[in-house]
Amino acid sequence: MKLIRTGSEWNPHWLSHLQQNHQIGFVPTMGALHQGHLDLVQASRSKMRVTVVSIFVNPTQFNNPDDFAKYPNTLEADLEKLESMGVDYVFLPSVETMYPSSSNLTLDFGDLERVLEGRFRPGHFNGVGIIVSKLFHLIKPHIAFFGQKDLQQVAVIKRLVNNLSFDLQLEIVPTRREEDGLAMSSRNMRLDGNERQKALLLFNCLSNAKKQLIEGQVWPLIKSGVEKVFEKEENARLEYFELVHPDTFEIIETFDPNQKSSICVAAYIGEVRLIDNLPIIL
Numbered sequence: 001m002k003l004i005r006t007g008s009e010w011n012p013h014w015l016s017h018l019q020q021n022h023q024i025g026f027v028p029t030m031g032a033l034h035q036g037h038l039d040l041v042q043a044s045r046s047k048m049r050v051t052v053v054s055i056f057v058n059p060t061q062f063n064n065p066d067d068f069a070k071y072p073n074t075l076e077a078d079l080e081k082l083e084s085m086g087v088d089y090v091f092l093p094s095v096e097t098m099y100p101s102s103s104n105l106t107l108d109f110g111d112l113e114r115v116l117e118g119r120f121r122p123g124h125f126n127g128v129g130i131i132v133s134k135l136f137h138l139i140k141p142h143i144a145f146f147g148q149k150d151l152q153q154v155a156v157i158k159r160l161v162n163n164l165s166f167d168l169q170l171e172i173v174p175t176r177r178e179e180d181g182l183a184m185s186s187r188n189m190r191l192d193g194n195e196r197q198k199a200l201l202l203f204n205c206l207s208n209a210k211k212q213l214i215e216g217q218v219w220p221l222i223k224s225g226v227e228k229v230f231e232k233e234e235n236a237r238l239e240y241f242e243l244v245h246p247d248t249f250e251i252i253e254t255f256d257p258n259q260k261s262s263i264c265v266a267a268y269i270g271e272v273r274l275i276d277n278l279p280i281i282l
């Protein structure tokens with residue numbers, strides 16, 4: 001496994017793989033790797049001749065400086081995991097490499113900016129769009145792998161690839177959960193014992209809501225039920241619980257079994273902001 005820190009270090013490897021007709025898979029991450037990340041790596045390993053994983057905690061996508069400062073860093077363990085999975089290259093750029101000048105380019109993802117993550121994390125998708133564009137330009141993969149866990153990010157990246165004509169495909173990998181249902185996330189490491197228990201509220205509310213929808217209960221009642229559950233909980237604060245179209249992120253008021261839909265949730269458990277989602281109709 002080779003560690004690469006700049007685009008010019010990567011280019012000769014890229015060229016050599018290109019000349020040998022090797023297909024390159026790319027998995028962008030912010031490190032603190034868990035099995036969810038490793039599922040993406042496995043998807044690339046099983047499909048592609050070459051797998052590149054990047055680890056870069058991107059400052060421009062953090063709208064909350066405290067969240068950035070407290071983002072976990074477990075680089076040594078991450079590299080061991082990637083090595084044991086047979087990853088070919090790990091791209092570990094510095095902030096100076098990724099942001100050589102103080103950039104003032106802004107990407108605006110239109111209606112996606114005004115709902116859910118876009119609304120509650122202003123500037124977040126601008127930072128995601130810029131870093132993912134830079135990484136795509138530097139690595140030049142054939143397929144890039146992303147997790148369904150960040151459903152709205154998937155919609156943003158699809159829009160980015162279409163609008164900016166990136167010559168690559170996207171593959172979306174299902175959400176990996178802990179045994180009790182909590183979606184794996186690097187931020188889970190910041191939860192203490194009580195908070196870890198309370199974090200289950202997200203998945204429990206999602207799965208109860210899905211059951212109720214399928215049984216024919218109306219969405220507004222299901223949603224207000226969840227809001228009441230969170231209101232009663234100490235140390236937990238709901239930001240949103242919405243039924244949306246998973247491609248457009250249009251909010252759905254009336255459930256229609258003939259229309260694609262997913263439920264998305266974001267909530268603070270203590271100081272840690274968690275998100276999750278559950279597909280209802282695919």
Ligand code: AMP
Pocket residue numbers: 028029030031035036037039040145146147148149150173174175176177183184185186
């Ligand atoms: P992050 O390091 O949080 O930026 O995540 C890197 C990639 O891993 C993104 O495409 C995420 O959607 C994906 N990912 C994070 N958590 C999970 C999970 N529990 N299951 C599947 N993919 C995930």
